Amino acid sequence: MQRLLTVALVCLFVAVAASADEFRDYPEFRYASGLPGGSHGVTPDGHVGFDGAMQLNIPVGYTPGWGNFMLTASAAAINGGFPTDFSGTDNNGTVTVGFGMFNEHRLWFSEMGTGKGENSLEPVENLQFEIVPETEDRPAIAIGVVDILDRRAATLDRPLEGAGRSFFIVATREGGTPDKPLYYTLGYGNGRFHCRPFGGLSYQPASRAKLFAEYDGWVGNVGGAYDVLSSREWHGIFGISLVDFERLDLTFAITKTSF
Numbered sequence: 001m002q003r004l005l006t007v008a009l010v011c012l013f014v015a016v017a018a019s020a021d022e023f024r025d026y027p028e029f030r031y032a033s034g035l036p037g038g039s040h041g042v043t044p045d046g047h048v049g050f051d052g053a054m055q056l057n058i059p060v061g062y063t064p065g066w067g068n069f070m071l072t073a074s075a076a077a078i079n080g081g082f083p084t085d086f087s088g089t090d091n092n093g094t095v096t097v098g099f100g101m102f103n104e105h106r107l108w109f110s111e112m113g114t115g116k117g118e119n120s121l122e123p124v125e126n127l128q129f130e131i132v133p134e135t136e137d138r139p140a141i142a143i144g145v146v147d148i149l150d151r152r153a154a155t156l157d158r159p160l161e162g163a164g165r166s167f168f169i170v171a172t173r174e175g176g177t178p179d180k181p182l183y184y185t186l187g188y189g190n191g192r193f194h195c196r197p198f199g200g201l202s203y204q205p206a207s208r209a210k211l212f213a214e215y216d217g218w219v220g221n222v223g224g225a226y227d228v229l230s231s232r233e234w235h236g237i238f239g240i241s242l243v244d245f246e247r248l249d250l251t252f253a254i255t256k257t258s259f
Contacts, residue, residue: 023078023244024156026164026192030218031076031249032094034112034126035059035144037172037185037202039072039225039239039251041210044134044174046106048255049235050210050227053172053183055200056241056249057216058193060185061140061172063108063130064100067258070110072096074239076249083250095121106130108144114152124152124164139173139184146192154191166191170198180205185214193217219244225251233257 023030036042037060043052046065053060064070075083075093083091098110108128113121128144145167152164168189176182186199193216200214208227214220223241230236239251 025194025218026152026154026166027092027156028094028114028122028124028152029057029146029164029166029192030216031057031092031243031247032072032074032096032112032251033057033059034094034096034098034110034124034146036063036098036108036128036142038096039074040070040235040237040253040255041202044140044172046100046103046130046133047257047259048100049257050208050225050230050237050255051181051204053174053185054202054210054225055185055212055214056221056223056239056251057243058185058187058198058200058214059128059142059144059168059170060183060200060202061142061170061187062134063106063128063140063142064098064257065103065106066100068100069256070096070098070253071255072251072253074249074251076243076247078247080246080248082248091115098126122152125149134172134174139171141169141171143167143169164191166193168193168198176203189217221245223249229254232259 041052041054042062048068077083093115096112101107110126112124125148131141134140147164150165154163170187172185183202196217198217202212210225213222225239237253241249
């Protein structure tokens with residue numbers, strides 16, 4: 001099973017060069033997912049923190065449960081260089097607050113603010129619902145929706161028309177070893193996912209270090225994260241990524257979980 005998942009994800013990454021597009025489509029959704037696993041970890045049993053599956057701009061199939069909270073902020077440099085702000089012609093920024101609900105058939109809600117102008121954010125609401133948890137025989141599977149109220153622009157060519165609402169289904173499976181876990185994620189979505197498969201790998205080579213790679217339906221992204229503040233319930237996570245292998249993205253996430 002792990003070999004099959006690895007081959008499938010490699011095929012997705014190989015397709016990246018042939019499918020890259022300008023960031024005129026879904027411009028506010030190309031740097032951060034605002035969904036479970038976006039710059040923070042989610043474990044198979046639904047705890048947020050550093051452990052578990054982590055990606056950048058795609059969701060993972062693990063869905064946080066009751067008592068789990070996340071706050072992330074990210075800034076990306078659109079035209080190269082170092083990000084200096086949350087908005088403007090050269091920067092893309094987001095701030096996201098998310099929390100889990102229920103302990104069976106877990107549900108995740110997030111309020112994601114995307115950069116609009118100086119010191120202002122445009123709201124986006126997202127949901128993810130767990131269909132089945134991971135077992136020895138199957139991956140965790142979840143469905144979700146981005147921009148529930150359909151308010152954000154689907155393209156810069158029609159910036160006032162909205163149409164940003166996007167649906168997805170995603171599955172995640174744990175592999176690797178107990179001390180160096182490897183997580184496989186595969187999914188499919190419309191809209192901001194380009195009506196294509198998406199997928200990613202995240203690997204934890206050390207207790208406080210994480211590496212990940214992904215294809216988000218448009219381009220390939222790679223990055224890593226470090227657990228700068230670690231306790232049983234609280235984590236502070238710093239991440240650095242390259243969106244489309246060239247646009248620098250910096251993130252910081254604070255998570256709280258309950259046991």
